Amino acid sequence: MTEHKLENATRPESPAGAEILGFRPLYRQVKEHFVRRLVDGVWSPGMALPSEGQLANEIGVSQGTVRKALDELAAENLLVRRQGRGTFVAEHDEQRILFQFFKLVSDDGVARFPDSRVLDIASEPADAAESAALNLQPDERVIRIRRIRSLGGKPLILETVSLPEQVFPGLQDSAVPNNLYSLFATRYGITVANARERLKAVALTAEQAAHLSVAAGTPALEIDRIALSLDGSAVERRLSLCLTEEAHYQSDLR
The missing domain is CATH 3.40.1410.10 (Chorismate lyase-like)
Incomplete structure (x- = not known):
């Protein structure tokens, strides 16, 4: 099922980590979008994620924004990066x-x-x-x-x-x-x-x-x-x- 692009994806991304006029950085919004996929079971444990390029195109943001969101999820042990193989949903092994x-x-x-x-x-x-x-x-x-x-x-x-x-x-x-x-x-x-x-x-x-x-x-x-x-x-x-x-x-x- 094709998902809608983020509504504010065309808004210029704010400087790293900055929140201007109450807006959250775009990568944080992308991260929350990905967490919702985990919560809803769209991405299940052990599943291989689409490439960063595919995800960026799907939701209408830059590949760098997707990478930053995925990196945070990996740092929180929700995703696993495997060299040469891609990014996977972490399992409770x-x-x-x-x-x-x-x-x-x-x-x-x-x-x-x-x-x-x-x-x-x-x-x-x-x-x-x-x-x-x-x-x-x-x-x-x-x-x-x-x-x-x-x-x-x-x-x-x-x-x-x-x-x-x-x-x-x-x-x-x-x-x-x-x-x-x-x-x-x-x-x-x-x-x-x-x-x-x-x-x-x-x-x-x-x-x-x-x-x-x-x-x-x-x-x-x-x-x-x-x-x-x-x-x-x-x-x-x-x-x-x-x-x-x-x-x-x-x-x-x-």
Whole structure:
């Protein structure tokens, strides 16, 4: 289907990054246009994009404007540039999640994708914390997943994942894969674009400690994450209790 050219594509482009008289730079408008294609599923995970020239001609802007918009999306890990092959929609494969979302690293410095074992999964009324985190109405339900995550065969994380049931209907009735974000994208068309995390030191309760085979009161790192989709909606709350005797939280600042 042919899309209309941007309405203001003939307006002269503003200097790099400048916003004049309230107008956004044209490349930012092109970027938002491309994000909408991702949100609407026009561009799906793993899909090869048309060339920069084709895109520029299609929406009526310069190739340089398209390149700048695509570069920003690649920097945000939504697209992948492959030398000699083109530009592709990023997939939530284990390598991407390890790089972008999973920050617990063994003290030996080797980054590994964790294994998972589901303890239970159910559709239940959202509690106050879940409702606040996911912007739910008082009567809305969540799909709540509890699982143990291990690094190198050792249980290190007790994780509770809360998902709005209206966004992920029926998820509780099927097998839960280790890589949830890939499932969100392929089955529900929801791409997790970024997340906010809060970290806090806590002591494990007796029940929490039993799941991780440690003593009650053992110190742990609590990571409270809100995952956001491409349109900025909160689609997941993930509360992780992490043992850090043999692992640490690593964040690379850029």
